[in-house]
Amino acid sequence: QQQVxxxxxxxxxxxxxxxxxxxxYENTAFDYFPWYQQFPGKGPALLIAxxxxxxxxxxxxxxxxxxxxxxxxxxxxxxxxxxxxxxYFCAASPNTGNQFYFGTGTSLTVIP
Amino acid sequence: xxxxxxxxxxxxxxxxxxxxxxCTQDMNHNYxxxxxxxxxxxxxxxxxxxxxxxxxxxEVPNGYNVSRSTTEDxxxxxxxxxxxxxxxxxxxxxxxxxxxxxLTFGAGSRLTVL
Numbered sequence: 001q002q003q004v005x006x007x008x009x010x011x012x013x014x015x016x017x018x019x020x021x022x023x024x025y026e027n028t029a030f031d032y033f034p035w036y037q038q039f040p041g042k043g044p045a046l047l048i049a050x051x052x053x054x055x056x057x058x059x060x061x062x063x064x065x066x067x068x069x070x071x072x073x074x075x076x077x078x079x080x081x082x083x084x085x086x087x088y089f090c091a092a093s094p095n096t097g098n099q100f101y102f103g104t105g106t107s108l109t110v111i112p
Numbered sequence: 113x114x115x116x117x118x119x120x121x122x123x124x125x126x127x128x129x130x131x132x133x134x135c136t137q138d139m140n141h142n143y144x145x146x147x148x149x150x151x152x153x154x155x156x157x158x159x160x161x162x163x164x165x166x167x168x169x170x171e172v173p174n175g176y177n178v179s180r181s182t183t184e185d186x187x188x189x190x191x192x193x194x195x196x197x198x199x200x201x202x203x204x205x206x207x208x209x210x211x212x213x214x215l216t217f218g219a220g221s222r223l224t225v226l
Contacts, residue, residue: 002154009152036215043116043202043217044155089154098143098162098206098213099170104154 003027004092006103013110019077021106023090026071030092034100035064035075038087047088048075080110114138118203118218125193125225133188133221135203143206143213144186145170146178148199149220155202161186193225 005024013019023033034049050057050064050073057064063076077084090103119134137144142163147155157170161180175197177189186205190197201221206213 006154032213034214041219043204043219044215045217046214049214093213099157099160100145100213100215101157102147102155104152 002104003101004090004103006090006106008106009104010107011109013080013108015080015082015110015112017080017110019075019080019084019108019110021075021088021090021108022072023074023092023103024070024072025092025101027092027094028071029094030101031095032093033064033066033073034091034093035062036089036091036102038089038105040086044087044089077108080108082110082112084108085110116203116205116216116218118201118221120221121219122222123224125190125223127193127195127225129193130189130191131193131223133190133201133203133223135186135188135218136184137186137203137205137216138184139205139207139216140183141205141207141216142183144180145204145206145215146176146186146188147202147204148172149202150199158188158201190223193223195225197223198225199223 035047036044037047038044061078066073145160146158159178161167203218204215
């Protein structure tokens with residue numbers, strides 16, 4: 001059973017466009033929602049994270065939008081660049097323990 | 113600043129062989145994890161450890177074993193390798209700060225079972 005559902009599986013965006021990746025969860029015990037970025041041949045690395053007490057978090061061109069009532073959160077990449085081409089994973093972690101549940105990943109390609 | 117180091121980077125096994133994937137971290141993190149990554153499936157937790165001497169099963173533990181004799185090392189043992197274990201394996205670690213941890217991943221170990 002997939003604890004965190006992620007879509008789309010792949011995404012192609014023109015340079016300068018907005019990339020949007022969506023995730024949904026069911027477990028109300030989740031209270032920490034990070035996004036990880038993975039380049040080919042590398043391990044994932046933390047990009048940005050949010051807790052459910054805020055509806056939005058922005059870091060540079062990257063923004064997380066969080067809808068607690070809908071149990072959904074999304075990553076927006078503004079002014080997408082070819083260097084943003086990577087696989088993006090959303091994840092969720094409960095308020096007790098240190099397990100992380102990952103989405104299935106989104107392969108983003110930004111076309112010059 | 114090495115972070116999380118995994119060896120080997122690549123390995124080909126024959127069905128039925130055994131091997132150990134090594135993972136070492138130099139950040140004094142209490143929590144360590146093993147994930148496998150398969151195309152379209154994301155990262156699945158195999159085993160994790162909250163400290164030396166303590167391990168627990170994750171989502172997909174069958175066919176694997178782990179041990180945690182020191183804070184730094186968390187090896188993953190594959191017994192009787194099967195084609196279904198062909199995957200990329202990632203080790204990760206984090207500090208024990210419930211709810212807001214940053215996972216530091218290794219570079220991965222690509223295993224092929226033929």
